[in-house]
Amino acid sequence: MFKGILKDQSVQTSIGVIFILLIFGSFILPEWMSNNFMYGMSRGLAVLGLMILWRTNLVSFGHALYYGFGAYAVALCQKFFGVTDIFLRLLIAVAAAGLLGFALGFILRKYREIFFAMLSLAFSMVLYGLLAKAEFLGSTDGMSISPSTFFGTELGRIALFNFIGLVVILAIIFAQAYLRSSLGHLTTAIQDNEIRVEYLGYSVEKAIHIKYVISACLAGGAGGLMAASLGQVDPDSMVLWSVSGELVFVTIMSGLGNILAPFIGAVIFEFIRTYAFEWAPQAWQMIIGGTLLAIIFFSPGGLWSLFQKLNFLRKKNNE
Amino acid sequence: MKFGTMKTVSSVFLTFLFVIGTLFTTSVYAKDRIKVGVVSFLTGPAGGPFGIPAKQGAELVIDAINAGTMPAPYNKKGFAGATLDAIYSDESGGGTKQVALFRDFVQKQNVDAMIGYISSGNCMAIGPVADELKMLTVFSTCGTPRLYEEKLRSHVFRTQANAVGDSLAAAKYIADEYFKGKMTTAGKMYTGINQNYAWGQDSYKFFELGMKVYMPSAVGSSKPQFPKLFAGQYGTEISALSLDKAKVVHSSFWNGDWEAFVLQAMVRGFFKQKIVVSSVGGSAVDTLGKKFPDGVIMGTRGLVGLNVRDNKDPLNTWFVSEYKKRYKAWPLGPSYQYARSVMAYKLAMDKAAASAGKFPTQDQAISAMKGMKFKSFVDTIEFTRGGGHQAVHAISYGITKYNKAKGEPEVENLKTYAASCIYPPAGVKSEDWINNGMPGRKCE
DSSP: TTGGGGOHHHHHHHHHHHHHHHHHHHHHHHHHOOOHHHHHHHHHHHHHHHHHHHHTOOHHHHHHHHHHHHHHHHHHHHHHHHOOBHHHHHHHHHHHHHHHHHHHHHHTTTHHHHHHHHHHHHHHHHHHHHHHHHHHGTTGGOEEEEEEETEEEEEOOHHHHHHHHHHHHHHHHHHHHHHSSSSHHHHHOOOOOOHHHHHTOOOOHHHHHHHHHHHHHHHHHHHHHHHHHHSEHHHHTTTSSHHHHHHHHHHHHOOOOOTTHHHHHHHHHHHHHHHHHHHHHHHHHHHHHHHHHHHHOOOTTTTHHHHTTTTOTEEEEEE | HHHHHHHHHHHHHHHHHHHHHOOOOOOOOOOEEEEEEEEEEOOTTTTIIIIIHHHHEEEHHHHHHHHOSOOOTTTTSSTTEEEEEEEEEEEETTTHHHHHHHHHHTSSOOOEEEOOOHHHHHHHHHHHHHHTTTTEEHHHHOTTTTTHHHOOOEEEHHHHHHHOHHHHHHHHHHHHISSSSSOOOOOOEEEOOOOOOHHHHHHHHHHHHHHHHOTTOEESOOOOOOOOHHHHHHHHHHHHHHHSSSSSEEOOHHHHHHHHHHHHHHTHHHHSSSSEEEESSHHHHHGGGGOTTTTTTTEEESSSSGGGGTTHHHHHHHHHHHHHHSSOOOHHHHHHHHHHHHHHHHHHHHHHHHHHSSOOOOHHHHHTTTTTTTEOOEEEEEEEETTTTTEEEEEEEEEEETTTTTTTEEEEEEEEEEHHSSSSTTTTTTHHHHHTTTTTTOOO
């Protein structure tokens, strides 16, 4: 599955871009910018998860379920077991979301289109309801998270930034390897004709289930890293439907064209939001919504298609 | 890497830099100007009843202090002589989003201080970050006692006393004015309707705990109602409360939820049948005007808003008349609360400048503010809790009564409870203090 993955052009591009970004972010850019890059890269992981599902025409309106579950897993492990190690945090977030995705996958893999979207939304709102009512989980106030450590030493912002960058690189390698494998290639086939895929001897439900778990793991990891970098989790900004909506928003904005697209989209989203809040505190939602409309009208393939129009990524990209 | 890939990489990256470069702006401020972020709900359901009046209250006072037109003791122009440039921002979107914005304020906009925040969730989220980034932050409205009871804060102040006192004062009002012999034992029952989230849960919890101390013979209903936040429809809850034997109903509803509840309950004769005590419903008294029922026991979280409208303190009459002139509305509780935070900040800056002999540093301003006593609109407020960072003040409750002659809502039978009566002494956790029977409380 991983054979020749490092020779893949998308992977090489992504690694290159992220490395340059890490160098710039660590030494040159002001801190608020590296913060935005950090949030963007974290959220980008969840968007990557959505993109993987989207390529089979499955749109999840409830991915904040895993995003928030990962974040709360980190918060709870700190509260009850005192876990602050960044590796453990990431691992816990991914594992918790993966397990939940595996369990719910048995139900969700049977549904398509709007039924899939709405059912996933319903599951995410169940988690929201539970969190908002549970006083020992901080209710709607949420919980704060102490800075992450690495084998006992506290991690600074720059170290965390680089850690997240490396996680993103690993995720990109893994996701691209998956998409290039025969399981990943089934993606398009399932989208085209499920019955034929079954006749070829593959189980569509199983393929979708695996895809769903991968997607959940990515979203969980994203939530975990976001929790670690923000230092706070609460249901309104981690689990509510509007968070799922934001993830879908960024996916549409990024486009499905390339494995790097979700991260570029997510970073740009962070910057748009920062400036929207600054310039129009009473109408920032309008700016964000307007951006989405503009993209749908003028560049339906998302931001990535703009890069492609620049005509330097065209060859070899659609292998 | 091949040459082609390198080209790709550099192109993508240059595009990145271009996008960011066009967005990147910095502004340099001279020393005679300071920059302060003022955060309140400008959008969403909390905008109308809280956020917008709050912003207006801050705006009015900031402009007046900048111009030097505010009455004494705030008549000295500027903040330690400097003009304050306020950046107003939206509080919507949850604690996590606010933390990201707070970092932007500090690191991107290079503010000198932060003022505001209404939601307790946001305050809990911002508190640790403000300390981490070493940014002087004055919280205005949020009420959670956890803010200082969990941990003392180095850079965070709060000019609003926490919500424990709001619930306790409500309980004391009920105990003193209604339960002391005036009702039969069957009548000494209370229940509540509160939104099912942190604020609502805490408010009822402390009301109940307070009731147990002030009137141990009173009985809490076994079925207090906790409808969902922003539910909007309360038919079932109103039925359940009507069937409940409890006569007194406590509510910490706010915004549209409170208005919806009032309108839906009124047509069913609820306010004639029950005694309703509301801890933050003040904004609806003005929006509903003469449609608002008489006889609701109303709190305003301190000597602010509706309950002090007619107070003749010069600072108060100035504020009310200027506010009405500029915004064509009565100042609400949050208008006062935000204005108060600005005033505390001004006083601390002036005090620090006086002792330093020059424009103060942030650390000097913080030590000036610590434990400070300052004049609010009708009372004097002291930072005496939370290691000198948390203010406490008196809380008042009164009964709503529409004045038909003037065409304006009013309150009567106003009772004010001193801070020493409804807040634990410094260093004691509220819940422990109440459970121990509130040792050392001084009520008049």
